[in-house]
Amino acid sequence: MPYCTTCGAEYRSGSKFCGECGASTGAAPGHPAAANQDRSLESVLWEGKAAGISDRLKGLVGLNTTLYTLTSQRIMVKTGLIGKNIEEIELLRVNDFSVGQSIAERMLGIGTLTVFSDDASSPELLFRRIRKVQEVKDILRTAVRNEKLANNISYREQI
Template identity: 40%
Template sequence: MTIKEAQARIKARVWQAVAQTELDLSALDKETLNSFVELVTESALLEIDSELDVSNLKMSPQQADEDDDEFGEEILWQGRPLLSLVFYYTVTNERIKITSGLLGKTHENVELIRVQDIDHSQTFGERMLKIGDITIRSHDPSHPEIVLRNVQNPSGVYEILRRAVLNARKRHNFSYREEM
């Protein structure tokens, strides 16, 4: 189920609860009632997401051991898409790691020095939930484009990635030359 589908289902459930309640809401104008339902829907989605965070920590205690990198990589940011149990993103000072799967795990890695361009975008609904997508284009032949979907605080994560890429290039004396 996508976030938009979950949002629509929660909103429908809230409207149904409002219709079935014995409260007299006739004093509220339609715009105020719509704003209230939107607020309740967003709050419900964020609460579900935070509950998924808690249950994800309880389900995988070995995740902390995997994150302690024996090669000295510094973890700059970790996160997962809103309402997701199967994707987990990690940005270190050397690479971007994407782990997917609930029972079986798949790992994708993109070295930061291979990253060419980073963009981030938000739809109106994503702006309300403070989430967005980050698109990463790289010279990696197996993953030329990666999208980190429904990331919380996408502009902050974008800045972390941008600085990490610049630092990795500087550390490895790597630069791009554009031809005209």
């Protein structure tokens, strides 16, 4: 928890004023607390659907129900027409990723992005048949690096 720079009392993250002395907690630009608040805002970096031939036909009639979303903090895969299933992985938990493309997929400009993480519920998350898969991988790689740097997490190889 953060501490007030005026009286030294501990206050809750996100508070605008100290509970002890009433001083501002630093919402001014350039203050470390303001930087933390800016980092807490989540923005969508990429969003897409499966783009194979059958997926495009499903999209014409509104049945392409899988939505992939990459934000500045997490990855989400939403599936389902009537009932919804949402899988999420925090970017801090991502370990690695790979891209796979068959010959037919290369001709269509699509591929599968596999995200490997230490998340217990979904250690492998697949983005199947997405357009410009290499560009999406690069966006994901940059987002993971930025999130880990912002949270002072470094890579370590285990022997």
